[in-house]
Amino acid sequence: MTVNQPSQAGLPAGTDVPVIATTALTRRFGGSITALDELTMAVGPGITGLVGANGAGKSTLIKILLGLLPPTRGRAAVLGLDTIAQGEQIRGATGYMPEHDCLPPDVNATEFVTHMARMSGIPPTAAKERAAESLRHVGLYEERYRQIGTYSTGMKQRVKLAQALAGDPRLLLLDEPTNGLDPAGRTAMLDLISRIGNEFGISVVLSSHLLGEIEQICDQLIVIDAGRLLRSATMSAFTQASQVLAVEVDEGGDLLAAELAARGVSVFRAERELLVLIAGEATFDAVRDAVAALELPLIRMEQRRHRVEELFRADSALAVAEAGTAAGMTGALDGH
């Protein structure tokens, strides 16, 4: 679906401008700590996953992109605007959702989001409309007059998203939006982000330390580790994938992995599940037989697209595994 974006004042027109572009972006703290190291990348429109462990430089990158922190070296541009010279314009066109809790408990969601829309420069009446709209989009319309303090974690995450959306941004920077959510909440949040990216025509950059979690909704992935760019690629590069079967058992995952390996099936141990490369119909039979033979409680069998982390196996990206960047990725690497 195409969306006619309004031409916001001061924003370069045209769709060929990358949403984010950095050139040799370096940021050091106090001479000894290097948070970002010669980071050069380009982010196109759509949904982009920014993956890296805590301390990999994600927060520093976000601060630089919002024009709140000058880089030590190199430069960065957001929506074609320079982060040093045009920080205010960038922040006017960008919605930011921090990782941590950032909501006052004693205010209702409508008041809060309205105020935040005004802080984005929207006039009072329009701010009220946009607040109501944003809360409706994140699914909080019924509860919008309740005090935020009475909300569940999932609802609070939605308010955080709504306040970022209220200023009608062209880019959303979402820092660990699924943090603290239960599996159902995570799925709902990712669906919502997917809708924003695909239907609302707003580019989204979401960070996560769990690659496996966000890969399914991303058009592009950027993996950083210790401030360096490890990998940047569009998802289409991953789609000529071999088929993978995810198998989850309640217990005895190691036993099953050994049993499957013994039956000649390629299996990788991931965080909560086993990833089995599908070689044909026989693979399904082998899994069924192995589970039955070990009398393990099978929870889930799911055929899915080639998991992105496997791409990193080929990479000499062992640093990621050592840093424990993504638990799922580590598991896959260990299993190999």
Add this chain to the structure above:
Amino acid sequence: MATDSAAGESAGALTPGIGVIHDIGYQTYDGARFGRRTIALALCTQSLRSAFGIGRGAKAKIIPVFAFVIMCAPAVINAVIMALGRSHSRVVSYDAYVGSLRVLVLVVFIASQAPELVSRDLRSRVLPLYFARPIRRIDYPLAKYAAFAIALLAMIDIPVLLLYFGTIMQVHGGAAIWAQTRGVVPGVLVGLMWAVVLAPIGLALASVSGRRAFSTGSVAIFMFMTWTLTLVLTRIAASTGPHGAGAHLSSPAQVSAASHLFGLISPFTVLDGVRQWLGGTSPGVVADPGRYGVAYGVMLLAFLAVSLAALIRRYASVSVS
């Protein structure tokens, strides 16, 4: 104003007579967008409202309303006394008002309301949301400063204006009204000076912590401690007998210098000292600047500069992510 991004609405409009519930999709906004000045002004307005508990629950209004009513009491009492004919001249001064009552009420007001402006945002960690918007770091503390200075100005000068109106209703003749008008102007300006200087001190102290209790405590402790210290020291210095508490001070000249200079400790006595230095004639709270008026003036500017710098620095170091 808004453009429709989904095809759903036009499809719905093409089928009249059928009650269709449709998702109108995401609406982009292409109306006016304000810059940082207007945004800071909106933040200032919101902060000014919250200084009086407006837009919050009834509980948030108790202390500001109570403080304001007490602050107005001398003006009302003056009007009543004059109306009953017990006195034909004003019983409360414009420039000093009722000094100790003003100090007491303002300490309570600042200690309870300055945290409302600054420590709530620190506590709920909402600041990153402000700094990720098109304002600059410095805009936040300055907007809060402006809001709180206006709030203090209202607390101080509305009672002074009430005093003025209560008085001119009882005096007769243009000359008398003119005299009152000339008298109230310095009083209002003294109020402005108090508001401008006390606001950043209160906010800087309140912004030390996101915990309201610490925030209120630091304001109350600083203001009461310095005030009490000034009171006590000035009194000791004034008791100059050879066996008095001030005996350690050797010469009378030193004694008189000390009694004039101890007023430099508290912001309130500094403010009152400056008022007297600039020509205020009504008896003040404690301070008598004597020959040291310039020192009071310098100290006033120092209080203003240090507290404002501390407030701005406080927000320069708040992390965004």
